Amino acid sequence: DVKVTQSSRYLVKRTGEKVFLECVQDMDHENMFWYRQDPGLGLRLIYFSYDVKMKEKGDIPEGYSVSREKKERFSLILESASTNQTSMYLCASSSGTSWSDTQYFGPGTRLTVL
Amino acid sequence: KQEVTQIPAALSVPEGENLVLNCSFTDSAIYNLQWFRQDPGKGLTSLLLIQSSQREQTSGRLNASLDKSSGRSTLYIAASQPGDSATYLCAVFYGGATNKLIFGTGTLLAVQP
Numbered sequence: 486d487v488k489v490t491q492s493s494r495y496l497v498k499r500t501g502e503k504v505f506l507e508c509v510q511d512m513d514h515e516n517m518f519w520y521r522q523d524p525g526l527g528l529r530l531i532y533f534s535y536d537v538k539m540k541e542k543g544d545i546p547e548g549y550s551v552s553r554e555k556k557e558r559f560s561l562i563l564e565s566a567s568t569n570q571t572s573m574y575l576c577a578s579s580s581g582t583s584w585s586d587t588q589y590f591g592p593g594t595r596l597t598v599l
Numbered sequence: 600k601q602e603v604t605q606i607p608a609a610l611s612v613p614e615g616e617n618l619v620l621n622c623s624f625t626d627s628a629i630y631n632l633q634w635f636r637q638d639p640g641k642g643l644t645s646l647l648l649i650q651s652s653q654r655e656q657t658s659g660r661l662n663a664s665l666d667k668s669s670g671r672s673t674l675y676i677a678a679s680q681p682g683d684s685a686t687y688l689c690a691v692f693y694g695g696a697t698n699k700l701i702f703g704t705g706t707l708l709a710v711q712p
Contacts, residue, residue, distance in 0.1 A: 489642070525704060526704070527603075527688075527702045527703060527704040527705065528688075528690075528700075528702040530699055530700075533699075543699070575642055575643065577643075585630045585631050585692040585694065587633065587645045587648055588633075588643075588645070588700065589645065590635075590642035590643040590644070591642050592641055592642045593640070593641060593642045595640070
């Protein structure tokens with residue numbers, strides 16, 4: 486079974502803090518994704534990566550950056566957390582050269598920024 | 600604009616009932632369509648993936664259909680159980696310049712024992 490893990494289930498941070506969200510997958514998948522999920526807005530793509538050290542902006546990259554130093558790990562970084570970044574963050578991975586393959590999701594990190 | 604809509608936003612049914620969840624999309628040039636399940640406070644679990652060339656996919660009590668020309672998909676759940684209670688999300692993959700999944704906002708299903 487594919488397993489995607491996220492470093493924290495719940496996280497509380499203060500405005501202005503630098504926040505790291507970690508995601509690890511154990512299936513040697515090439516593609517990894519970061520989404521945020523908000524009520525009424527659904528899932529929105531923040532960043533994705535199709536290979537080590539490669540990254541592409543999604544729909545809402547502002548205020549975020551990412552890092553993929555190893556194939557299995559994809560980190561989302563909030564450089565200076567703000568209250569409007571309070572959300573559920575979901576990481577996903579998929580195999581192959583096509584991003585249309587099934588995405589496997591982690592359990593999510595609920596981030597609250599005070 | 601490529602949008603995915605799910606109606607209703609919430610649905611409550613008694614146990615044992617057969618039910619249909621709806622998904623519509625504005626641009627019919629899809630690559631594939633997926634149905635996911637999300638339990639409260641959890642991540643998404645893929646249920647079914649239908650390629651654009653397919654009309655339906657089945658897994659156990661679940662059957663998903665796709666009608667590209669009308670921009671619609673349905674998820675049919677037979678003999679519903681309380682354990683089916685969750686949010687069901689539809690996501691459409693568009694290739695080309697879009698090249699990503701676009702998600703609906705989901706239908707929250709409650710199956711009453």
